[in-house]
Structures are given as structure tokens and as C-alpha cells.
Amino acid sequence: MVDRTSGVPAFRQVAADLRAKISAGQYAPGVRLPSERELVDTYGVSRPTVREAVNLLRLEGVVDVEHGRGVFVRPPSNIHRLARSRLSREARERNQGAFLAEAAAQGFTASSNVKVRFEQADARAAGYLAVDPGTEVTVRDRVMRANGLVAQLAVSRLPRSITRDTAIEKVDTGPGGAYARLEEAGHVIGSFVEHVGARMPTPDEMTLLQLPDGVPVVAVTRVAYRADGVPLEMNDIVLPANLYELSYEWPAD
Amino acid sequence: MVDRTSGVPAFRQVAADLRAKISAGQYAPGVRLPSERELVDTYGVSRPTVREAVNLLRLEGVVDVEHGRGVFVRPPSNIHRLARSRLSREARERNQGAFLAEAAAQGFTASSNVKVRFEQADARAAGYLAVDPGTEVTVRDRVMRANGLVAQLAVSRLPRSITRDTAIEKVDTGPGGAYARLEEAGHVIGSFVEHVGARMPTPDEMTLLQLPDGVPVVAVTRVAYRADGVPLEMNDIVLPANLYELSYEWPAD
DNA sequence: ACTTGCAACTGGTCAAGACGAGTTGATGTG
DNA sequence: CACATCAACTCGTCTTGACCAGTTGCAAGT
Numbered sequence: 411m412v413d414r415t416s417g418v419p420a421f422r423q424v425a426a427d428l429r430a431k432i433s434a435g436q437y438a439p440g441v442r443l444p445s446e447r448e449l450v451d452t453y454g455v456s457r458p459t460v461r462e463a464v465n466l467l468r469l470e471g472v473v474d475v476e477h478g479r480g481v482f483v484r485p486p487s488n489i490h491r492l493a494r495s496r497l498s499r500e501a502r503e504r505n506q507g508a509f510l511a512e513a514a515a516q517g518f519t520a521s522s523n524v525k526v527r528f529e530q531a532d533a534r535a536a537g538y539l540a541v542d543p544g545t546e547v548t549v550r551d552r553v554m555r556a557n558g559l560v561a562q563l564a565v566s567r568l569p570r571s572i573t574r575d576t577a578i579e580k581v582d583t584g585p586g587g588a589y590a591r592l593e594e595a596g597h598v599i600g601s602f603v604e605h606v607g608a609r610m611p612t613p614d615e616m617t618l619l620q621l622p623d624g625v626p627v628v629a630v631t632r633v634a635y636r637a638d639g640v641p642l643e644m645n646d647i648v649l650p651a652n653l654y655e656l657s658y659e660w661p662a663d
Numbered sequence: 664m665v666d667r668t669s670g671v672p673a674f675r676q677v678a679a680d681l682r683a684k685i686s687a688g689q690y691a692p693g694v695r696l697p698s699e700r701e702l703v704d705t706y707g708v709s710r711p712t713v714r715e716a717v718n719l720l721r722l723e724g725v726v727d728v729e730h731g732r733g734v735f736v737r738p739p740s741n742i743h744r745l746a747r748s749r750l751s752r753e754a755r756e757r758n759q760g761a762f763l764a765e766a767a768a769q770g771f772t773a774s775s776n777v778k779v780r781f782e783q784a785d786a787r788a789a790g791y792l793a794v795d796p797g798t799e800v801t802v803r804d805r806v807m808r809a810n811g812l813v814a815q816l817a818v819s820r821l822p823r824s825i826t827r828d829t830a831i832e833k834v835d836t837g838p839g840g841a842y843a844r845l846e847e848a849g850h851v852i853g854s855f856v857e858h859v860g861a862r863m864p865t866p867d868e869m870t871l872l873q874l875p876d877g878v879p880v881v882a883v884t885r886v887a888y889r890a891d892g893v894p895l896e897m898n899d900i901v902l903p904a905n906l907y908e909l910s911y912e913w914p915a916d
Numbered sequence: 917a918c919t920t921g922c923a924a925c926t927g928g929t930c931a932a933g934a935c936g937a938g939t940t941g942a943t944g945t946g
Numbered sequence: 947c948a949c950a951t952c953a954a955c956t957c958g959t960c961t962t963g964a965c966c967a968g969t970t971g972c973a974a975g976t
Contacts (some may be wrong), residue, residue, distance in 0.1 A: 419929060438778040445956060456931045458711075461957085469722060470863055473694070478938030478956050489860065494913060508886070599915040606911070607742065608861030608879045608904035610723050613679075626861045626879035626904070651861035651879070658911045660747060662887070672959060698926060709961050714927085732966035802920050 411454050420455050424463035427453075432483050434474060439485035443473065446481075471624035471652070484622070492649075493657045522554040524581045528570060535567050538633055538644040541655070544568040548579055550588065553618070560619050563648040572597060572642060592642055600637030604658075606630050608651060615648060625652045664707050673708050680706075685725060685736050692738035696726065720868075725904070726878035745902075746910045759896035769779070775807040777834045781823060788820050791886055791897040799823040801832055803841065806871070813872050816901040825850060825895060842887070845895055853890030857911075859883050861904060868901060878905045 412423045419606055429435050444452065449460045463482055467473045474484045527549050536543040550566040566588065568578065576591045577583045589599060611619065611627045619627070630647040649656075684690050697705065702713045717734055720726045726753045727737045751905050789796040803819040819841065821831065829844045830836045836844055842852060864872065864880045872880070883900040902909075 421929080445957090458932090459930060462929090464957095470865075475957070476939090477958065478940080480939095480956060491858070494911070601912060601914050603910060603912045605744070605908050606859050606881070607908040608881050610877050610879065612723075623861050626863065627860050628859070655858050655860040657856060658747070658913075659854060659856045660911075660913065661854050674959080700926090712960060715959090717927095728927070729969090730928065731970080733926060733969095886950095 411450075420453075421462040421466070422457065423460045424453050424460060425466040426469060428463065429470075429472060432467075434515050434658045437483050439483050441482070454474050469624040471622065473621060487652045490493065490653055491655050491657050494659060497654040521553050521558075525551045526579060526581055527551070529567075531567070531569075532617065535644060538631070539569055539641045542568055548573040550578070561650070561653065562616065563615065566643055566644055566645040568592075586642070592634075597636050599634050599642065600639070601635045602632060603635070604630050604632045604656075606656060611648075619648070619650050620649055622652065625650060627651055628656065629656060630656070632644045670758065672838065673706075674712045674715040675720070677706050677708065677713060678719040681716065681720060682723075682725060682747065685720075690736050692736050694736050695732075696734040696736070709757070716811045720821065722877040724751070724875065727875060730802075740905045742908045744905060744910050745907050747912060774811075775805050778804045779832060779834055782820075784820070784822075788897060791884070792820065792822055795823055801826040803831070814906065816871065817898055819898040821845075821896045841896070845887075847877055850889050850895050852887050852895065853892070854888045855885060856888070857883055857885045857909075858907060864901075872903050874903055875905065878903060880904055881907060884908070 411556045414420070416423070420570075427444065437443055443464075445448075446457055446460050446464065448459050449463075453460065464473065464475065468475055472484060474482050476482065529547055529549050530544045531539060531541055531547045533543050535547060536545065539545075539547065541547075546569075547567045548570050550564075550568075552562075552564045552566070554562040554564065555562055572592070572595070573579050576595055578588045578591050593599065600634075606628050607629050609629060611621055611625075615621065615627060621627070628649045628651050630645075630649070631642055632643075632645040632647065633644040634640050634645075664674045669676070680692075681696065691698060692831065696702075699717065700714050701711055702716075703710050706713065709858050717728065723730050724731070727735050727736060729735065749846075775857045782800055783797045784792060784794055784800045787795050788800060789798065792798075792800065794800075800820045801823050803815045803817075803821075805815075805818065805819070806813055807815040821841075825845070825848070826832050829848055831841045831844050835883075846852065860882050861879050862882060864874055864878075868874065868880060874880070881904050883898075883902070885898040885900065886894055887896040887897075887898075888894050
């Protein structure tokens with residue numbers, strides 16, 4: 411039952427009660443909650459109110475709602491760690507690229523769809539690549555799958571002046587991936603910088619990544635620099651936050 | 664007007680239309696959208712339907728809803744970059760700690776509230792600190808403010824065996840912060856590891872950090888290791904994702 | 917000129933009811 | 947026994963209607 415005099419909205423009281431029962435283990439992960447109509451009876455509120463409460467929990471990522479089946483406590487998901495070592499030269503030379511390297515290390519099958527196109531750099535890309543806006547850039551748009559499920563999105567941009575006449579402008583960049591082709595062309599990579607943020611997914615990303623409700627994405631912008639400081643590539647990577655965590659290590663100099 | 668035959672729910676059509684108009688600049692940042700009751704007329708749907716559409720945009724972080732005033736297009740927020748250099752020895756020796764160092768660099772006034780307590784390590788803490796579960800740990804719970812607003816939460820844990828008889832168990836750790844005290848006690852820091860993820864905030868975090876709707880938090884777990892590999896400290900940091908972005912740089916070895 | 921207070925706006929909450937659509941299991945039929 | 951069907955559940959969507967609670971500006975009073 412809800413307290414009508416407390417000033418706290420009824421749907422929040424219902425949500426708080428359910429949340430408490432879930433975190434107390436009264437509703438275990440995977441278990442079905444009482445149906446909306448049952449909750450209507452137990453709390454003495456209308457169905458829209460119950461639905462609003464359930465919706466809160468859904469957006470918090472606490473429960474999954476399945477049409478025709480019921481509302482289920484979401485089991486905690488396994489988080490994969492992506493380590494910075496995925497970009498060591500050693501790893502780059504061994505195989506086809508960062509994502510496939512990681513996949514092999516974690517023991518799942520990976521595939522990726524690549525589309526290549528050419529664009530004029532917008533302000534943001536121009537800033538990262540240290541070129542004038544409007545400069546032609548090669549864009550590699552990748553959808554990466556692990557065990558068949560879409561796991562990551564990545565959009566990589568390089569000044570076309572660097573990629574011309576290299577396999578980077580092809581869908582298949584060959585052994586070692588794009589970074590290997592860069593180094594063959596005399597652009598030896600000196601350092602990487604990654605900018606890591608998080609945000610809610612766009613509707614497109616939600617469907618592409620098959621994201622459950624209430625799951626943000628980790629947005630990484632990686633920039634590869636030549637030893638002399640010239641930026642070679644920027645890469646916008648989007649990861650589902652419920653599946654991935656990034657790890658960085660550095661000496662305490 | 665909405666298309667009743669398309670199969671797409673009315674509230675999604677309304678949301679999509681508003682979203683399109685916002686991103687097209689038809690509704691500029693800071694501008695008030697038509698009121699819910701006006702939208703009812705323009706789209707020919709009921710008010711709950713309009714509200715559900717607006718709610719979608721709110722959760723996507725596209726608009727801010729203010730009771731009694733209206734619905735406003737959320738202006739893009741300035742993102743602060745936190746660079747890994749905030750932990751260089753140089754910076755550590757200059758002042759009172761990582762957060763205050765960053766604040767000074769960016770030119771805003773910072774303050775922080777610290778509470779110190781002692782706990783028994785749970786499984787997670789024990790894992791990171793390489794101690795047995797139940798081992799006594801010193802917990803430093805910090806709320807950090809920038810220009811008066813809560814900007815970060817940080818909970819730091821160290822094995823008590825390391826902090827005993829040091830200022831780390833005091834609220835004020837003195838010049839250079841906790842890391843300086845560690846090094847004075849002979850625990851020279853060898854490396855840092857940061858694990859970066861994202862999730863939706865808990866209700867507590869939402870109020871503490873004054874988070875708008877639809878803004879995730881970046882959750883960082885930083886572990887400081889002694890040169891011989893012994894973990895000295897783990898630090899759980901929570902940042903609002905609409906305000907911060909983390910930057911990491913490393914040589915391409 | 918200033919203040920008070922009252923509309924008239926804004927969104928916030930809730931009810932009751934209707935119908936659509938997916939899922940499941942029991943039931944009846946071959 | 948195997949299978950198709952249907953009924954009874956589940957959540958999804960949407961409407962009409964009501965009242966509460968902040969905010970704001972204007973008008974009446976001081």
C-alpha cells in the first residue's frame with residue numbers, strides 16, 4: 411500500500427518498494443515480478459501508476475519488460491575488459507587489427523562489416539586531425555560483431571592525403587590492419603590518445619547494438635599520432651556500457 | 664499530425680518529429696517548446712501521449728522539463744577534460760591532490776568534504792587490493808565541489824595495515840594528499856591502473872550530483888600499485904558524464 | 917512607485933477504461 | 947499420441963477527464 415499523505419508520488423513509492431525488494435533479494439535475478447494487474451491490487455493504485463513505476467525501474471536498468479511474458483529482474487551482465495595493450499605494436503603485427511586481437515584473446519568469434527567512403531572534414535574532425543575544415547578525409551565505418559551480436563561501432567577518419575594509394579581506402583586493409591598500412595607508408599605511429607566519455611545512445615545505436623533500456627554507451631575518441639606529433643587518424647568508438655569497461659595503465663613517473 | 668496506419672506508436676512519432684526539429688535547429692538550444700496542451704492540438708493526440716513523447720526526449724537528454732515553466736531544448740554542456748597527467752608526481756608534489764590540482768589548472772574554486780571510516784573489505788575490494796575478504800580497510804569518502812556544485816564522488820580504500828599511524832586516517836591528509844603520505848611511509852607508487860565504465864546513476868547519485876535526467880555517470884576504479892606490484896589503494900570515482908571526459912595518452916611502443 | 921494577490925499559464929500526478937498484440941498452456945480434435 | 951486451436955494470461959498503447967503544484971505577469975490595492 412502507498413502512503414497518500416507523504417507527498418511522495420505514488421509511482422515513486424511503488425518503484426522504491428520494488429527496488430528495495432529486488433536489492434534485498436526478495437525478487438532474485440531472472441525472476442518474474444507480479445504482473446502489472448497484480449501490483450495494481452497489492453498497492454491499491456491504478457495501472458498507469460504501476461506502469462510508470464515499472465518504467466522507472468526499466469530505465470534504471472533494474473528490470474527487463476517482455477511483452478506478453480512479464481517483468482523480470484535483470485541479471486547482472488558480464489563486463490569485458492578492453493585493455494590498452496590491445497594497441498601494442500606486437501598485437502598490431504600479429505593480426506588484423508585491434509578488435510580482432512581482443513576477440514581472439516577473449517576466445518570468441520568476431521566479424522566486422524566495413525564501409526569506406528570519403529567526406530569533407532567537419533569542424534570536429536578537422537580539429538582532431540589538425541587539418542582545415544573541408545579537407546577530404548577517408549572514412550572507415552565499421553560494425554563489429556562478437557559471436558554474431560553487434561558489439562561495437564567505430565568510425566575512423568584519416569586525411570585522404572595520407573591514405574591515397576594504400577589499402578586503407580579498401581574494405582580489406584590486409585594483414586595487420588590500417589595501422590600496419592600506415593606504418594608501411596612511412597607514417598610510424600608515435601602515440602595514441604583516447605578521450606573517454608559516456609552518454610545515452612541514439613535510437614539508431616539502440617537498435618544496432620540491441621541495447622536494453624537504461625544502458626548508456628561509452629564513447630571513445632582515439633587519435634593516433636605520428637612520432638613528430640602529426641595526427642594520422644581519429645576513431646570514434648561506441649561501446650555498450652553494460653558489456654565493456656576500458657582499462658588504462660601507466661607508470662607513476 | 665501522426666500517421667495512425669504506420670504501426671509506429673503515436674508517442675514515438677511525436678518524439679521523432681520534435682527530435683528532428685530540434686536537431687534541425689528549428690527549436691534552438693534554450694528555446695521553449697510549445698506547451699504540452701499546444702502539442703496535443705498540433706499532433707491530434709491526447710496529453711498522456713504527448714507527455715510520453717516529451718519524456719522520451721527528456722531521458723535522451725535532449726530537453727529539460729521545468730515544472731510551471733515549460734520544456735526547453737537543452738543547450739550542449741561544456742565538457743571538461745581530465746587528463747591522466749593529473750597524477751604525475753610533479754602535480755602530486757605541488758599541491759593537495761588530484762582533484763584540487765585539476766581545479767587549479769582549469770581555474771575554478773574547489774572544495775571537498777571528506778569522511779573517514781574503517782570497514783571490512785568486501786569481495787570486490789579484497790580482489791583489487793589483493794587482501795583476504797574481511798581485512799580491515801581505511802575508507803576515505805569524498806564529495807568534491809567545483810564552484811560550489813558537487814562535481815565528483817570518490818571513495819578510496821586502502822589496507823589499514825598501510826595507513827596506520829599516517830595522516831591518511833585523518834580528514835586532512837596534509838600537503839600533497841594521501842599519495843604523498845604513502846610515499847613518505849615508504850610505499851613509493853609504481854603505477855596506476857584505471858578501469859573506466861559507465862552506467863545510469865542511482866537515485867542517491869542523481870540528487871547528490873544534481874544530474875539532469877538522462878545523463879549517465881562515468882565510473883572509474885583507479886588502483887595505485889607499489890613498484891613491486893603490491894596494490895596500495897583503490898579509488899571508486901563517479902563523474903557526471905555530461906561534464907567530464909577522461910583523456911589517456913600512451914606511446915605506441 | 918511599490919507591493920500584494922489573483923488569475924492564467926506551465927508541467928505533475930492519477931484514475932478508469934478500452935482495445936491491440938505477444939505468449940503460454942490447456943483443451944479438444946485428428 | 948501429435949497437433950491445431952483457443953482462451954487466458956501477459957504487456958503496449960491511447961483516450962478522456964480530473965485535480966494538484968509551481969511560475970509568471972498583470973491588475974488592483976496601498
